[in-house]
Amino acid sequence: MNRRNALRRTALLAGSAVAAPTLLSLLQSCKEQKRVDWVPQFLNQEQAVFVSSFVDTILPKTETPGALDVKVDIFMDLMYAKTYDENGQKYVVEEIDKFNANCKDEYGDVFANLSTEDKTAVLKKAEAETAKFNPGVWGTAVGEQKPVGFYRQLKSMALWAYFSSEEVGKNILSYDPIPGAYLGCIPLSDVGNTWSL
Amino acid sequence: MANFNIDAKQDMTYDAIVIGSGISGGWAAKELCEKGLKTLVLERGRIVEHVTDYPTMTLDPWDTELRGSLTPEQKAKHPKGIRSGFIGANNEHFHANDVENPYTEVKPFLWVRAHQMGGRSLLWGKQCYRWSDLDFEANLKDGHGVDWPIRYNDLAPWYTHVEKFAGISGEALGLPQLPDSHFLPPMELNCVEKHVKERIEKEYNGRNMIIGRVAHLTEPINGRGKCQFRNRCDRGCPYGAYFSSNAVTLPAANATGNLTIRPFSIAQSIIYDDESGKATGVRIIDSETGEFMEYHAKIIFCNASTLSSTQILMNSTSDRHPNGLGNASGELGHNLMDHTYRVGAMGKVPGFEDQYYKGRRPNGIYIPRYYNLDEQTKTDNFVRGFGFQGSGGRAGWGAGSNQENFGADFKDGLMKPGPWEFFITGFAECLPNHENKVYLNKEVLDKWGQPTLSIDAEWGENELAMNKQIRKDAKEMLERAGLQDITDFDNEHEMGYGIHEMGTARMGRDPKTSVLNGNNQVHGANNVFVTDGACMTSSSCVNPSLTYMALTARAANFAVSELKKNNL
Numbered sequence: 001m002n003r004r005n006a007l008r009r010t011a012l013l014a015g016s017a018v019a020a021p022t023l024l025s026l027l028q029s030c031k032e033q034k035r036v037d038w039v040p041q042f043l044n045q046e047q048a049v050f051v052s053s054f055v056d057t058i059l060p061k062t063e064t065p066g067a068l069d070v071k072v073d074i075f076m077d078l079m080y081a082k083t084y085d086e087n088g089q090k091y092v093v094e095e096i097d098k099f100n101a102n103c104k105d106e107y108g109d110v111f112a113n114l115s116t117e118d119k120t121a122v123l124k125k126a127e128a129e130t131a132k133f134n135p136g137v138w139g140t141a142v143g144e145q146k147p148v149g150f151y152r153q154l155k156s157m158a159l160w161a162y163f164s165s166e167e168v169g170k171n172i173l174s175y176d177p178i179p180g181a182y183l184g185c186i187p188l189s190d191v192g193n194t195w196s197l
Numbered sequence: 198m199a200n201f202n203i204d205a206k207q208d209m210t211y212d213a214i215v216i217g218s219g220i221s222g223g224w225a226a227k228e229l230c231e232k233g234l235k236t237l238v239l240e241r242g243r244i245v246e247h248v249t250d251y252p253t254m255t256l257d258p259w260d261t262e263l264r265g266s267l268t269p270e271q272k273a274k275h276p277k278g279i280r281s282g283f284i285g286a287n288n289e290h291f292h293a294n295d296v297e298n299p300y301t302e303v304k305p306f307l308w309v310r311a312h313q314m315g316g317r318s319l320l321w322g323k324q325c326y327r328w329s330d331l332d333f334e335a336n337l338k339d340g341h342g343v344d345w346p347i348r349y350n351d352l353a354p355w356y357t358h359v360e361k362f363a364g365i366s367g368e369a370l371g372l373p374q375l376p377d378s379h380f381l382p383p384m385e386l387n388c389v390e391k392h393v394k395e396r397i398e399k400e401y402n403g404r405n406m407i408i409g410r411v412a413h414l415t416e417p418i419n420g421r422g423k424c425q426f427r428n429r430c431d432r433g434c435p436y437g438a439y440f441s442s443n444a445v446t447l448p449a450a451n452a453t454g455n456l457t458i459r460p461f462s463i464a465q466s467i468i469y470d471d472e473s474g475k476a477t478g479v480r481i482i483d484s485e486t487g488e489f490m491e492y493h494a495k496i497i498f499c500n501a502s503t504l505s506s507t508q509i510l511m512n513s514t515s516d517r518h519p520n521g522l523g524n525a526s527g528e529l530g531h532n533l534m535d536h537t538y539r540v541g542a543m544g545k546v547p548g549f550e551d552q553y554y555k556g557r558r559p560n561g562i563y564i565p566r567y568y569n570l571d572e573q574t575k576t577d578n579f580v581r582g583f584g585f586q587g588s589g590g591r592a593g594w595g596a597g598s599n600q601e602n603f604g605a606d607f608k609d610g611l612m613k614p615g616p617w618e619f620f621i622t623g624f625a626e627c628l629p630n631h632e633n634k635v636y637l638n639k640e641v642l643d644k645w646g647q648p649t650l651s652i653d654a655e656w657g658e659n660e661l662a663m664n665k666q667i668r669k670d671a672k673e674m675l676e677r678a679g680l681q682d683i684t685d686f687d688n689e690h691e692m693g694y695g696i697h698e699m700g701t702a703r704m705g706r707d708p709k710t711s712v713l714n715g716n717n718q719v720h721g722a723n724n725v726f727v728t729d730g731a732c733m734t735s736s737s738c739v740n741p742s743l744t745y746m747a748l749t750a751r752a753a754n755f756a757v758s759e760l761k762k763n764n765l
Contacts, residue, residue, distance in 0.1 A: 057603065057604070058603040058604070058607075058608075059603075059607075059608045060604060060605050060608065062605045062608065062609055063609075064608070064609060064612070066608075075264075078262070078263070079263065079266065082262075082263060082266075082268055083263055083266045083267065083268055083269070084269070085269040085272075120604075123603055124601075127601040127602075127603075128601065132598075132599040133598055133599055135543055135618075135684060137539065137541070137543065137620055137622060137686075138282065138539070138622075139281070139282025139283055140282040140539070140688065142539070142543070142684065142686035142688055143684070143686050143688070152598060152599075155597075155598055155603070156595075156598035159594055159595065159597050159598055159611070160595075162608075163593075163594045163611070164258040164259060164264050165259055166257075166259035169257065169258065169259055170257075170259075172612060173612065176555070177255075177257060177427065178425050178427055179425065179426040179427065179555055179556035179557065180425050180426065180556070181426060181555070181556055182384055182385055182426045182554070182555065182556035182557075182558040183385065183554060183555040183556060184385035184386055184387035184388060184390070184391070184554050185387060185388035185391070185552055185554065186552070186553055186554060186555055187551060187552065187553070188550070188551050188552060188553040188614065189551070190553075191553050191555065193612045193613060193614075194591075194593050194594060194611075194612060194613060194614045195557075195593075195614075197257065197258075197427075197557065
């Protein structure tokens with residue numbers, strides 16, 4: 001068995017381990033709502049729990065840190081608080097609530113409380129239904145960009161928040177702030193991972 | 198009458214005044230100071246000292262709270278400029294405030310401005326190409342616009358002069374339509390660019406692909422360091438490796454002891470003396486106090502940037518020049534040009550998965566013009582031509598947004614570089630068209646109560662015909678070069694996006710049809726010179742800044758020699 005499959009199996013096991021307390025909280029109905037252990041600046045508790053759970057599902061911990069290890073959820077809350085205008089903020093709140101409402105309709109609970117299988121099903125459906133980003137040249141998308149919808153915006157922001165974090169940028173990706181020269185053709189093995197900058 | 202004003206008047210009198218400190222203003226200051234003239238540079242914005250005033254130059258994304266994102270308050274200052282896609286938190290402080298400096302888009306037009314010492318020389322793309330006689334003779338040959346009063350040979354020594362001091366890296370090609378510069382060693386193409394180059398040059402007789410020619414040092418010169426390949430140029434370069442006024446021309450001017458820079462000085466108009474037929478100075482508004490002041494000089498170089506220089510000339514009315522300085526022809530404000538941009542194609546290049554590169558090269562590839570060079574390359578679809586710029590590289594983690602995947606393998610997969618991608622976009626020449634114009638708008642005033650500009654310009658049939666050809670050719674070239682998943686595109690965009698605005702105070706042979714003569718002197722005000730983009734008689738398809746530098750050095754040399762002969 002190759003290493004990648006081994007990793008996948010471990011992840012699945014980790015997933016089912018998480019499922020047990022979730023089931024428990026379902027049984028206890030809404031008495032013990034999940035809470036994040038940080039203080040959101042913009043989101044309410046339920047929305048913050050959603051963002052945490054979402055980014056953890058997209059970018060879980062493996063041999064490398066997961067989204068929560070580098071505080072992607074906390075950073076996204078900060079982005080909503082400080083870089084979104086009023087309309088943007090309103091949109092985020094409405095879309096998170098809508099996303100959770102859909103989860104409740106289809107699977108009986110908000111996203112964070114779903115089983116790994118159900119979360120996977122929800123995200124797979126969102127992937128298929130949401131438009132993609134057009135490729136970009138020099139800072140703008142080429143062609144007429146269809147609205148990508150909330151799911152892809154969220155996923156894209158999670159990736160950015162993760163890969164632009166100090167831990168990933170300096171210690172996981174290949175980091176070289178002052179290259180000093182341009183070498184146009186070198187073996188990838190000399191570099192390792194993607195350049196972080 | 199009391200003579201209490203004499204001392205003050207002396208303090209306010211110089212041999213030369215240069216309006217603006219951007220790419221061309223910096224050159225005017227350097228050349229005039231080095232020739233011994235006490236020179237005052239009027240800069241409408243603040244002082245930006247090389248290195249010390251580059252606050253973001255070494256910041257990694259995680260070094261700032263918002264990792265380079267703009268706040269709504271920052272965005273609100275740039276409602277127009279933000280359309281360019283080039284404004285981020287790391288360079289926002291180098292972009293002008295659109296609210297304090299409004300302009301009116303009669304037709305959509307993007308006007309990107311940078312109001313500080315150094316101007317847009319802190320933000321430019323640094324692509325530097327000599328124009329050729331194909332460009333200087335084009336108006337005469339096909340009848341669009343008026344004839345340039347100069348030819349390539351008039352400018353060639355001045356290209357060399359500025360190239361040697363600015364430092365242009367590139368590869369000599371020996372093409373008549375793209376004369377070689379005085380080059381520093383070229384930057385390197387990466388393996389995919391080398392591959393595409395080979396394929397294109399094999400598939401198409403007479404098409405070339407080269408590394409871009411850029412104002413970046415690949416070897417140290419004059420105490421400036423070489424490029425470190427950080428690609429953080431728009432934050433200011435601590436090594437002085439790329440050409441900016443702040444790092445190159447203004448320090449040279451300052452070293453002579455002849456330079457004075459007055460910041461926060463908005464040039465309101467040029468003062469003209471009807472009796473002597475000469476300009477005597479510049480009227481400014483102190484942008485901080487709102488106070489009007491006058492500075493005097495024997496010669497004045499107007500280098501405020503294309504549209505701002507024209508605005509100043511329009512504000513400069515007198516009995517002799519009732520419709521603006523040098524506007525007897527009625528051409529002042531007309532013939533606004535730019536380059537088309539963002540039409541092209543992109544695709545993936547299979548193979549080379551085990552190859553990568555090191556360094557963030559602030560430069561791409563260039564495909565010189567190949568239409569209408571001679572009888573063989575002539576087309577009936579349009580006059581003149583276009584070139585391409587672009588680059589190749591490997592996709593990064595951003596590609597993950599579009600992948601229908603998530604979870605553990607997805608995350609770890611994004612740590613490795615994605616497929617090789619390559620793109621090209623065309624830059625087409627824009628014809629001088631009298632109907633493309635700017636004029637003073639007295640209904641909309643800026644923060645200082647001054648009339649603003651209305652911009653009324655749009656692409657013509659010839660430019661749109663070239664855009665069609667660009668799209669077609671780009672797709673075909675990438676196909677024949679073996680690319681896959683090719684997307685061709687025409688991001689229909691208004692003028693201004695190229696940030697190559699040219700014209701509106703053109704040079705010419707005849708005062709009846711032009712604003713400036715062959716030495717960049719204003720008709721009817723011989724001691725006023727305009728040598729920024731406003732002076733351009735046509736637009737070529739290659740980037741214009743190097744030509745502004747050469748024209749400025751040439752005009753400054755002429756101005757000083759005329760001054761010595763008492764002709765000004």
